[in-house]
Amino acid sequence: MSKFIPAPWWSLFLLGFWLLLQNKVSFGTLLLGLILAILIPMYTLRARDYRTTLHKPLLAVQYFFILLADIIVSNFNIAAIILTPRKRIQPALIEFPLDISGSVPITILASTISLTPGTISAELGRDGRSLLIHGLNVQDPEATVQQIKHRYERRLKEIFQC
Amino acid sequence: MTNLPLWADLLISFVIVLGASFAFIGSLGLLRLPDFMARLHAPTKSTTLGVGGVIIGSMLYFSITDSLSLHELLIAIFLFLTAPISAHLLAKAGLHLELELTRNTQDLRKKPEQYSDKDS
Numbered sequence: 001m002s003k004f005i006p007a008p009w010w011s012l013f014l015l016g017f018w019l020l021l022q023n024k025v026s027f028g029t030l031l032l033g034l035i036l037a038i039l040i041p042m043y044t045l046r047a048r049d050y051r052t053t054l055h056k057p058l059l060a061v062q063y064f065f066i067l068l069a070d071i072i073v074s075n076f077n078i079a080a081i082i083l084t085p086r087k088r089i090q091p092a093l094i095e096f097p098l099d100i101s102g103s104v105p106i107t108i109l110a111s112t113i114s115l116t117p118g119t120i121s122a123e124l125g126r127d128g129r130s131l132l133i134h135g136l137n138v139q140d141p142e143a144t145v146q147q148i149k150h151r152y153e154r155r156l157k158e159i160f161q162c
Numbered sequence: 163m164t165n166l167p168l169w170a171d172l173l174i175s176f177v178i179v180l181g182a183s184f185a186f187i188g189s190l191g192l193l194r195l196p197d198f199m200a201r202l203h204a205p206t207k208s209t210t211l212g213v214g215g216v217i218i219g220s221m222l223y224f225s226i227t228d229s230l231s232l233h234e235l236l237i238a239i240f241l242f243l244t245a246p247i248s249a250h251l252l253a254k255a256g257l258h259l260e261l262e263l264t265r266n267t268q269d270l271r272k273k274p275e276q277y278s279d280k281d282s
Contacts, residue, residue: 023233075184075211078203082191091200092268114246115210120202121246122253123277132277134199134253138268 006045009054011037052104055161063155067112070151074117081137092138093122096131096145099153105160106131112152119144170226174219181215184208196264198256206249213241 005011018033019025054060081089096113100106106128110121113133123132138144166174191204217234224231257277263269271277 017236017239020233020236023231024229071207071210074207078191078207079184079187082187082194082204088266089196089200090266090268091197091264093263093271095271110250111242111246114206114249115242117207118203120199120206120253121250122199122257125277132257132271134202136195136200136203141268 005038005041007041009057010041014040052102052160054159056159059155059159063152063159066151066155067115070116074115077117078136089137090139092135092141094133094135094138094141094144095125096133096148098129098131099149100157100160101128102160105156109153109156113148116152119148166223166226170222174222177215177222178219179215181212181217181219183212184215185212188212197267198261199253199263199267202249202252202256206245210241210245214238 015033015037018036019029022029022033098106098109100109106124110124110131113119113121113131118136118138120134120136121131122134125131133144133148135141135144185208188205188208191208192201195201195204217237221231221234
């Protein structure tokens with residue numbers, strides 16, 4: 001973007017972060033926060049070896065809320081599995097072919113998989129084209145892969161255009 | 163001690179007890195689930211709502227008694243950032259050490275060499 005705010009979303013995040021740390025909004029905290037939000041990205045931008053652009057910020061917000069709801073569902077899910085006595089579970093190691101590229105989107109997808117119901121990402125393939133997922137209770141591996149593709153990967157692809 | 167209205171009392175107690183229950187269930191999962199990979203699922207998932215409940219309780223309490231308090235949200239942000247990454251690293255370590263999995267685990271890897279550090 002401009003020379004002074006090279007990474008606007010990052011600056012906004014830092015400002016929000018600073019205000020949360022201070023736990024109050026006043027002229028002083030806002031001013032210092034703004035200065036930090038401009039200086040820190042300017043100084044550290046050279047250290048970032050990846051470029052990621054957020055193409056659809058609104059979709060990112062939607063993604064966040066979907067994720068939040070799924071995390072809550074996943075908590076109840078796992079609690080049910082733990083509390084049901086002697087329930088037979090069917091764990092599986094599944095390969096997930098990646099359609100997206102770039103370190104930031106893949107990291108977000110892997111984290112999403114770990115936070116959502118029944119799956120944990122265990123390893124990125126050597127060629128970076130697939131993820132290995134451990135599912136706690138998988139009846140239909142293909143359906144699991146399709147669900148992740150449809151629900152998360154498709155959205156990430158749109159958000160980052162990668 | 164400040165006096166809270168009854169509804170606030172009930173609401174705050176509810177979220178804190180909910181959070182604590184999930185934290186407990188997560189720990190119980192460590193004990194009950196069959197193998198390393200399955201055990202990982204319990205703490206990574208249950209802690210988010212476990213800590214989340216306690217955080218919401220704290221936010222409500224301090225917002226009602228004092229002034230608006232949101233800096234507990236930072237804990238949630240850090241947790242969302244770190245929980246999946248630590249889970250990923252633990253799973254990765256377990257995978258590379260080839261820890262034994264329960265017998266009914268289906269291994270659907272088509273190209274296992276992609277996820278191994280052995281030179282093929």
